Amino acid sequence: MAQWLSGTVTDNHHWHANLFSLKVKTDAFSFTAGQFVRLALNTADGRLQRAYSLVNSPGSAEQEFLVSTVAEGKLSPMLQQLKMGDSVEISQPASGFFVLDEVPDGDNLWLIASGTGIGPYLSMLGTHPLWQRFARIILVHSVRTVADLAYRELIAHYQHQYPGQLHYQPIVTREAHAGALDKRLPQLIQSGELQSACQQSLNAKSQVMLCGNPDMIRDTKTTLESLGLKKNLRRQPGNITVEQYW
Numbered sequence: 001m002a003q004w005l006s007g008t009v010t011d012n013h014h015w016h017a018n019l020f021s022l023k024v025k026t027d028a029f030s031f032t033a034g035q036f037v038r039l040a041l042n043t044a045d046g047r048l049q050r051a052y053s054l055v056n057s058p059g060s061a062e063q064e065f066l067v068s069t070v071a072e073g074k075l076s077p078m079l080q081q082l083k084m085g086d087s088v089e090i091s092q093p094a095s096g097f098f099v100l101d102e103v104p105d106g107d108n109l110w111l112i113a114s115g116t117g118i119g120p121y122l123s124m125l126g127t128h129p130l131w132q133r134f135a136r137i138i139l140v141h142s143v144r145t146v147a148d149l150a151y152r153e154l155i156a157h158y159q160h161q162y163p164g165q166l167h168y169q170p171i172v173t174r175e176a177h178a179g180a181l182d183k184r185l186p187q188l189i190q191s192g193e194l195q196s197a198c199q200q201s202l203n204a205k206s207q208v209m210l211c212g213n214p215d216m217i218r219d220t221k222t223t224l225e226s227l228g229l230k231k232n233l234r235r236q237p238g239n240i241t242v243e244q245y246w
């Protein structure tokens with residue numbers, strides 16, 4: 001049964017009207033980069049809890065979450081309103097298998113996210129095994145608007161720290177942005193435009209992690225399978241490892 005840690009909000013950074021990063025101070029706890037916890041609030045309608053990926057890397061003094069506000073959602077609009085000093089509970093232990101230990105070796109590692117699905121990858125970027133295991137890491141972030149491209153400074157910091165090892169490829173589908181691609185992921189992969197923009201191969205020797213919305217994951221997975229990549233299962237290692245947010 002899940003245990004709960006009491007947390008205190010230390011920051012709520014609003015990237016835009018419906019995207020925010022919540023920082024929460026708790027007693028220290030261990031987790032593996034890529035895992036998630038549940039955040040819970042006691043509300044007038046009772047206790048509400050939902051899963052959120054940890055954005056910070058293990059060992060940080062605060063836990064951090066990148067959350068999009070779902071217009072008709074129950075918990076996310078309440079999390080958006082939290083202010084410094086407010087309380088939120090965090091489930092223990094952290095859960096999930098969307099971690100590098102579950103990913104076989106490969107020529108390169110594609111970390112593909114839609115929206116807030118970039119969170120687990122940001123956590124992984126702060127861990128040594130990622131950089132030791134993969135000579136080339138390609139972080140692909142697909143969003144609707146430029147304002148959704150959160151954490152660009154942090155990503156640039158890692159690019160500076162590991163020159164030539166990390167390629168960051170934004171995809172912005174609803175407005176033009178220099179350096180960003182503008183089509184849906186399956187189309188970009190099928191045509192080879194993504195691989196060419198990143199100057200990296202995407203084939204049965206690659207490893208691909210997919211995180212975010214269910215449509216993106218389903219359609220991208222189907223396209224990858226048409227290129228000969230296979231779903232990664234414990235009993236049958238493959239290339240595609242998936243975390244679906246809803």
Ligand SMILES: Cc1cc2nc3c(=O)[nH]c(=O)nc-3n(C[C@H](O)[C@H](O)[C@H](O)COP(=O)(O)OP(=O)(O)OC[C@H]3O[C@@H](n4cnc5c(N)ncnc54)[C@H](O)[C@@H]3O)c2cc1C
Nearest residue numbers: 036050051052053066067068070073074075076116245246
């Ligand atoms: C393993 C895991 C990790 C997750 N990590 C994150 C995270 O890091 N950041 C994050 O923002 N969310 C994350 N989620 C989604 C999160 O748990 C909630 O589902 C989301 O915040 C909506 O909760 P809600 O109570 O506001 O909406 P609800 O009242 O629960 O549901 C409203 C409906 O909105 C849809 N929905 C859910 N999430 C979204 C979304 N992001 N965009 C559009 N529609 C959506 C679903 O169809 C859902 O039925 C994760 C989910 C899982 C399973």
